[in-house]
Amino acid sequence: MEMIETIVDHVPVLTQQVLEALRVREGGTYVDCTLGFGGHAKEILSQLRGRGQLLAFDRDRETLEQTRQRLAADFDNFQAFHENYKNLPIVLRHLQIPQLDGCLLDLGVSSIQLDSPDRGFSFRLEGPLDMRMDLQQQTTAADLVNELPEDSLVELFRKYGEERSARRIAAAVIERRRRSRFQTTTDLAELVEQVKGPGSGRLHPATRVFQALRIEVNQELAGLDEFLKETVSLLAPGGRLAVISFHSLEDRIVKRVFQMEAGKCICFRPVELCTCPRKQTVEVLTKKPIRPSQTEVLKNRRARSAKLRAIEKKGEQESDRKNPAFELETLDPETGWSTSAPVPLDPQQRFEATRMELESWIHSRLTHYELRPRIGNKGVTPWSTFFSNN
Numbered sequence: 302m303e304m305i306e307t308i309v310d311h312v313p314v315l316t317q318q319v320l321e322a323l324r325v326r327e328g329g330t331y332v333d334c335t336l337g338f339g340g341h342a343k344e345i346l347s348q349l350r351g352r353g354q355l356l357a358f359d360r361d362r363e364t365l366e367q368t369r370q371r372l373a374a375d376f377d378n379f380q381a382f383h384e385n386y387k388n389l390p391i392v393l394r395h396l397q398i399p400q401l402d403g404c405l406l407d408l409g410v411s412s413i414q415l416d417s418p419d420r421g422f423s424f425r426l427e428g429p430l431d432m433r434m435d436l437q438q439q440t441t442a443a444d445l446v447n448e449l450p451e452d453s454l455v456e457l458f459r460k461y462g463e464e465r466s467a468r469r470i471a472a473a474v475i476e477r478r479r480r481s482r483f484q485t486t487t488d489l490a491e492l493v494e495q496v497k498g499p500g501s502g503r504l505h506p507a508t509r510v511f512q513a514l515r516i517e518v519n520q521e522l523a524g525l526d527e528f529l530k531e532t533v534s535l536l537a538p539g540g541r542l543a544v545i546s547f548h549s550l551e552d553r554i555v556k557r558v559f560q561m562e563a564g565k566c567i568c569f570r571p572v573e574l575c576t577c578p579r580k581q582t583v584e585v586l587t588k589k590p591i592r593p594s595q596t597e598v599l600k601n602r603r604a605r606s607a608k609l610r611a612i613e614k615k616g617e618q619e620s621d622r623k624n625p626a627f628e629l630e631t632l633d634p635e636t637g638w639s640t641s642a643p644v645p646l647d648p649q650q651r652f653e654a655t656r657m658e659l660e661s662w663i664h665s666r667l668t669h670y671e672l673r674p675r676i677g678n679k680g681v682t683p684w685s686t687f688f689s690n691n
């Protein structure tokens with residue numbers, strides 16, 4: 302009963318703005334990396350009008366199954382995967398989908414997860430100190446709180462919670478766990494409140510500690526920048542990527558990657574020392590992040606910290622096509638046919654390109670291949686020579 306009420310209550314964040322950012326085109330291929338209860342997915346599917354397709358991911362099997370069933374009743378161009386969205390490139394390769402027209406990430410936990418005491422995300426609701434989005438995963442928040450050494454707790458609360466009282470809280474956790482292990486959300490929330498006091502602002506004193514544990518348990522920030530860069534490489538020219546973040550740690554990563562892909566310097570060193578690629582692959586569509594209106598926040602308090610950023614992939618430059626820095630010869634092992642394709646990296650960049658970057662570029666376009674790098678008219682060069690001599 303509780304679950305059904307919450308589904309009815311579920312309101313996706315910044316829906317209209319997300320649709321504008323994605324500019325869904327009938328017939329296109331779109332991905333919702335964080336399906337949740339499918340609020341955004343449903344709107345995207347409606348705009349596709351039965352043409353094209355939407356792939357969706359969620360690590361939470363229970364949520365995913367419920368949403369899959371609801372959406373499958375109305376749409377047949379929809380597939381949902383119980384996967385970490387970081388596996389998107391693998392899934393696309395498997396499905397032989399070379400490019401995307403749009404991709405959405407609505408980061409963090411859903412209101413359903415937050416409101417379910419048994420999931421252990423909320424300091425306001427008594428439940429097991431769990432916080433796993435994917436229940437198949439081993440480590441829970443209780444494991445971290447009961448087992449991490451004091452210094453690691455301090456580092457965790459500081460790094461992912463930006464918690465000023467990290468050292469005092471960690472010391473109190475160590476002291477308390479000598480007597481008994483932490484079992485529930487309220488065990489921990491009450492301890493943090495004892496250390497910090499009840500707090501005078503709008504934030505509960507345990508907010509930052511809970512945020513830090515949740516990020517660590519679910520490895521929310523690990524590899525996010527790499528994932529965003531890889532997703533940009535998977536977008537078709539004109540394809541769009543939209544990301545909603547809910548705290549500054551996430552937003553900072555999104556902003557940096559978008560700036561870098563837009564060809565801006567993000568190392569802020571003098572020009573001669575700058576190592577940024579400065580290759581523009583995208584146009585930033587949101588000079589400043591889009592925030593929810595007051596009306597939206599009044600209706601849905603959880604929207605208050607949401608920030609939406611979006612980019613559009615640029616088309617291939619005519620000059621890049623005419624003068625590729627180097628080519629890759631690809632050989633289809635089944636037919637024996639070989640083709641060569643220009644690699645979209647400019648001469649400065651090619652020296653910094655790693656084999657992984659090239660492979661991920663190729664993986665996104667071809668399913669069967671053998672790599673035979675070729676530079677200009679020098680013929681086929683083994684990988685080792687290629688990377689050590691250039």
Ligand SMILES: C[S@@+](CC[C@H](N)C(=O)[O-])C[C@H]1O[C@@H](n2cnc3c(N)ncnc32)[C@H](O)[C@@H]1O
Nearest residue numbers: 313335337338339340341359360385386407411
């Ligand atoms: C904020 S909710 C998304 C809400 C959704 N946009 C809607 O309209 O209902 C975030 C969802 O993403 C899922 N999630 C978070 N990190 C994930 C990851 N790395 N891979 C797959 N799903 C993830 C969570 O389980 C949660 O259901």
